[in-house]
Amino acid sequence: MQVHYTTAHYMGASAFVCRGGQDMTKQPPELAEFRYDLIEDGIGHLIFDMPGRTMNVFSNRAIHESEAVADWLKTSGLKGLVVSSGKGTAFCAGADLGELAQAYAMIIAAPESQRWRIGRDHFSPIGRAFRKLETAGVPVAFAINGLALGGGCEFALAGHYRVLADTPATALGLPESLVGLLPGGGGTQRLPRLVGIEAAMPVLLDAARFTPADAVAAGVAHRVVPAGQEIAACVEWIKGNPQPKQPWDRDDHVLPTQAEVSARLAELRRAREEETGGHYPAITAILDCVEFGMPLAMDAAVSKEIDIFADLIKRPEPRDMISSLFLGKQIWQKQRKADALPKAYDAIAAAIRKAWADVAARFDPQAVESAARWARLTVPIPADGQARPVPAEVLGHHRGIAATGTWIDAPQGQDQIIAGALLGAAVVAALEQGSGLDPDSRRAADFHSINAAGFPAYLGGPFALYDSIGSEGVRRLIAPVATETAR
Secondary structure (H helix, E strand, C coil), X not given: CCCCEEEEEECXXXXXXXXXXXXXXCCCCXXXXXXXXXXXXXXXXXXXXXXCCCCCCECHHHHHHHHHHHHHHCCCCCCEEEEEECCCCCCECCECHHHHHHHHHHHHHCCHHHHHHHHHHHHHHHHHHHHHHHCCCCCEEEEECCEEECHHHHHHHCCCEEEEECCCCCEEECCHHHHCCCCCCCHHHHHHHHHCHHHHHHHHHHCCEECHHHHHHHCCCCEEECXXXXXXXXXXXXXXXXXXXXXXXXXXXXXXXXXXXXHXXXXXXXXXXXXXXXXXXXXXXXXXXXXXHCCCCHHHHHHHHHHHHHHHHCCHHHHHHHHHHHHHHHHHHHHHHCCCCCHHHXXXXXXXXXXXXXXXXXXXXXXXHHHHHHHCCCCCCCCCCCCCCCCHHHHCCCCCXXXXXXXXXXXXXXXXXXXXXXXXXXXXXXHHXXXXXXXXXXXXHHHHHHHHHCCCHHHCCHHHHHHHHHHHHHHHHHHHHCCCCCC
16 A cells, blocks of 8 residues: 655654544654655654754754654654755854853853863763764664854764765864863764774864865765755755665774874874863863773763863863954954944053063063963064053953963963963053953954964953953063063
8 A cells, every 4th residue: 555645743843644534653853943744654854953053053952852863763653764954055164152152151150170070970961962863773874054053063973874965164173172162962982983084183183174065075975966966965965765774883993092093183183282282172172082082982082072172171271262253253254344443442452562572572582482482472563662660550450260270370481471461461451442342242253363463362361361361460460560660
């Protein structure tokens, strides 16, 4: 007997019944960030389509909904699931970084002894959800048109098959390192297993992206098709009755030894330590995830990744880099597009450079060069400064968020003391020139200061540093140059 299918909507999703009323698949969970439909007999379609947004991001709700779908999939009765985007702009741009900033505030408000556990509990659902998806026993294919970055890329890597639209805008990437984070949804584990450690590291450490052709050549995607044919290509694959098992879950998968992985990463780790001076903990954390996760089976590897993520997220660098390099950048770009960039931004950048020149005039040039290298200032300090005191009165009284746990709390030795004075003077200069800026414009000014003045990105910018260590913390930094002293 031929069975004819219709779609009946239930609780924001869809239940599927034959005309005789018999349930042919178990009803999917209630969804808000996703939609669900039936493509044809036994092949479901999960559509990532956040309401009220032009771009999908992985919010907390989307993470928990993806886990609910993965749980449901085991008993869904489906022959396969296609995942696509309901947005014309991209598949998914990554994590909801606004929610990440809120999560940091929650973590830092807790007693220090509890912060790691709170962070781990809060962020582990995404890795757990993606692991459930790939082990549900149902073939899952991703149809990707546009960007799939961060959590969006990790979501796709948890599928068994990936089809990319042949467009200039389509790319896969894991850019979390740019805002001081690491991929926390299994990306540090799946990507190296798919493409090899050497090919994965530029994506993990430097935000390199795979174009469609590059993705297929590297083994991170399976097929490239003309735009609009991605879903049909996924359905075609599912109809071939593929085995829904990832390479790392097969019996013949061989894990590398710890010694092998460590040896392959040793030179890269040394080079990155020299490049960053250890000031960018996300780089170290990503290398740790790969080095200590790759020798483990996937369940243990994902657990190791989130352990390291929980250490990283309670540090100040991700918070401050998100504030300036993501939120501040967005604000700055909107202002520029509207031809409304405040003149204060350029004034702040110029004042920072002048403040650095004046601090440098107090010390031996070689000592200043060494300190600037220690702090990782990204442009040379002008040589035309005057040894004048830094006006500490502009600092007022501003309570810092919390101790950073970094060198900036208590500089030790000549390099750190001079570096601290340079950065503290930059904060004072920014406060003088940007006294009338609102909080959003201060974030944008931080972004501008990093790019136009050479302020080190790991500290988030002068306003982010002021918020982090407070007025008393800045006073400690500028103490060596707050009053007139000789070289």
